[in-house]
Amino acid sequence: MAAFTANSISVTSLMGSKQATNNVAGLRSVSLSAQRISFPALRLQQVPLRFRVSCAAAKPETIAKVCDIVKKQLALPEDSSVSAESKFSSLGADSLDTVEIVMGLEEAFGISVEEDSAQSIETVQDAADLIENLISKDA
Template sequence: MAAVSASFLNFASSLKPTTNLRNGKLSNVKLVSFGMPKTGFFSSKSSRLRICCAAKPETMEKVCEIVKKQLALPEGTTLTPESKFAEDLGADSLDTVELVMTLEEEFGISVEEESSQTITTVQEAADIIEELVQKKGQAV
C-alpha cells in the first residue's frame, strides 16, 4: 500500500504577517494563501483563502466614505480593506492624524495614541473603530 510521505504548506512569502494583540485578543489576521494543485502538493499559487477579522459592512462603508472625503480622493476611487493610506492613497503623517481625528468624531470614540499609530489600512481603521464602539456600548 502506498502512502504519501511528503507534504507542505507554503505561505505567500510576500506577506508580512503582522497581527495586533490587544488585551490578549487577536484583532487582525492577514491574508493566508494555500492550495492543492494536480501534483498533490500544497502551493500558494493554486487558490486563495482569505482570512480577516472584518468589521461590520456598515462600519467599513462609513470608514471608506470618510477616507475618500478626508483624503479628497477622485470620484470613482475604489477602496479595499487592504488599501494603505500612505502607499496606496498618498496620505502623509498629517493626513493620517487628521483622518483618525475625523473618524473619532464621526463614530463618537477616542483612539489611543499608540493604537492610532498602528492604523495603516482601511481594514485596520474599521477594526479598531468596531472594537471601540463595542466597548463604548458595553460601558453604557
C-alpha cells in the same frame, strides 16, 4: 528568523488527487520540504504567550463609512477605489493626513482613539476593526 509556538500542528498535503492530513501533538521539532527545496529543521520551544491574534472583521457598513471618510479627508475623486485592504500610504496619505483621518473617524463615530492605537492603523480594515472594538467597549 521566525519563531512560533504550538501544542499541536495539522499538516495537509495534496498528492495527486488525494488529500492527506496529519495531526501531531507534543511537538519538539519539525522539518519541512517542498518540491526540491529543503528547509532546515525547526526547533520548537515553550515560550510565554506574548500576543493574541484576533480574526474578527468589522461590519461592512463600518468599512464603507471609513472608506467614505478616507476619500473625503484625502480629497480623492468619488470614483476612486478604496477598499478594506487599501493602505493609507498607497492612497497618498502622509502622517498628517493619517492624523486628520483618525480625527474624522473620531468625530463620525463618536469615539476617542488613543495615540498608540492610532499609530497602528495602516489600512481601512485596521481602522474599521479598531472602531468596532472601541464601540463594543463603550456598549
